[in-house]
Amino acid sequence: MKHYGFDAPFIDHDSIYGLLDVAKNTPDEEMTRILDKADRLEGLTHQEVACLISTHSPDHIQRIFQIANKIKHHIYGDRIVLFAPLYISDHCVNNCLYCGFNCNHKYERKKLTLDEVREEVRLLEAMGHKRLAVEAGEDPVNCPIEYVLDVLKTIYDMKFENGDIRRCNVNIAATTVEDYRALHEAGIGTYILFQETYHRPTYEAVHAGGPKKDYFYHLTAFDRAMQGGIDDVGAGVLFGLYDYRFEVIALMMHGEHLEKEYGVGFHTISVPRIQKADGADLGVARYIPTDEDFLKLVAVLRLAVPYTGIIISTRESLEMRKKLLQIGISQISGGSTVEVGGYQKREHKSTQFELADNRPASEVIDWLLDQGVVPSFCTACYRKGRTGDRFMSLAKTGNIKNVCLPNALVTLQEYACDYGSEEFKRKTERLIALQLPNIKSEAMRETTKHNIEAIKAGARDLYV
Ligand code: SF4
Ligand code: SF4
Helix, strand or coil, rough: CCCCCCCCCCCHHHHHHHHHHHHHCHHHHHHHHHHHHHHHHCCCCCHHHHHHCCCHHHHHHHHHHHHHHHHHHHHHCCCEEEEEEEEEECCCCCCCCCCCCCCCCCCCCCCCHHHHHHHHHHHHHHHCCEEEEEEECCCCCCCHHHHHHHHHHHHHHHHHHCEECCCEEEECCCCCEEEEEEEEHCCCCEECCCCCCCCCCHCCCCCCCCHCCCCCHHHHHHHHHCCCCCCCEEEEEEEECCCCCHHHHHHHHHHHHHHHHHHCCCCCEEECCCCCCCCCCHCCCCCCCCCCCCCCHHHHHHHCCCHHHHHEEECCHHHHHHHHCCCCCCCCCCCCCCCCCCCHHHCCCCCCCCCCCCCCHHHHHHHHHHCCCEEEEECCCCCCCCCHHHHHHHHHHCCCHHHHHHHHHHHHHEEEEEECCHHHHHEEEEEEHHHHHHHHHHHHHHHHHHHHHHHHHCCCCCCC
8 A cells, every 4th residue: 555654754644543443342341431531521542533434333423412512511610602704805816626716716815904804803802702713815926924923913903883804714725834933923813724635645636736736835834834933723624525534533643743842732623524515526526525424523533632622613404513513512512604795795806715504693592592602712722822832731731620610701801792682681691690500619609700700890801
């Protein structure tokens, strides 16, 4: 078998094939040992993940879901963090066959002017969003790093009656250490980059042209980001391009590599499943996981990295989002558009992919409340300097939840005061009363109550 791992030793393809071969026949006692370890919230190695992701035993799968649900409640409680994507440019020099922005798709491209950025951000803020993911295609001429930095400064400089955008995560193409340093200095939250597929032959086939075709350069982007000072990185796989079992094991190997080299693994993992898009070729999606397999893989990730945020987007239907919430998703987007200038309801041009959940943000937030979930607009860690290893040490000891729920309740109260109807305010009041006892430390409970009252009295942007 060809050895594909020559220039990327931390994703050794032969070793993944070998693990998948052996994992099919994992003895029951070994499965029990792995599941017990996951149940103790100790996380899993990529070898252990190989065993879980390969199982088709209904008993094992049921236990995986039970443990995922337990971890979700133990670590994340009932809160879920909300964010919105902001597409600033769809100029792209790459030919990624699965994406509507690929350079062979002929339509009129758009890059937002800074005034248009302000208008989009004004609309996002009016929906209550405090956390954005800034997204752009790769085009060094039409969308250079200087433009991205200008956009970030524009967003962070904006102040509204009800506050401001408090955290911008950034999802732009793999770049140099110098560019990452500039992004770090601009105050980005997480640098997000999807590997799309870790399987090199597939990667090279679906990236038919452009700089992104370079598997090794793309794969080592987080190394350069960390060398440039960014210590929160968010990974992702576009599920459907290759065998999900291979992808999940490789994802774990990538995280282990960063942990070993820089002392910090992934801050978040995104789990998009491939969707139709105008101008994209769905023929490349020969491995779309079934709903059952998709739920299993998300649950296995929850067991493997209990303290890493898992993000789903509006690509998933309402029904799937409901199920995914139960097994450990910790962040979702709401009221999203995946179109440049989309929030201004401009003339429809082209989108990166189709959405399955088109509800406006207010409906998503209301729906979460009705599920007993606390929608959180928290951005505290990044602003408190709890990033990288500081964040991880808090996360891995389980202490992060002592600040997540207080911040979720206070930011929800802020949202209710600034954007909620009278009915929404009543629902919020009930949910907060139900959730306050879940804050274990009495001192923190008192601080939270105090902050909630202060918000009602007009204070803003309180966090611990
Ligand atoms: Fe461009 Fe990204 Fe789409 Fe590829 S996935 S065509 S890099 S926007
Ligand atoms: Fe995220 Fe930190 Fe806020 Fe928890 S406290 S929701 S980890 S930013």
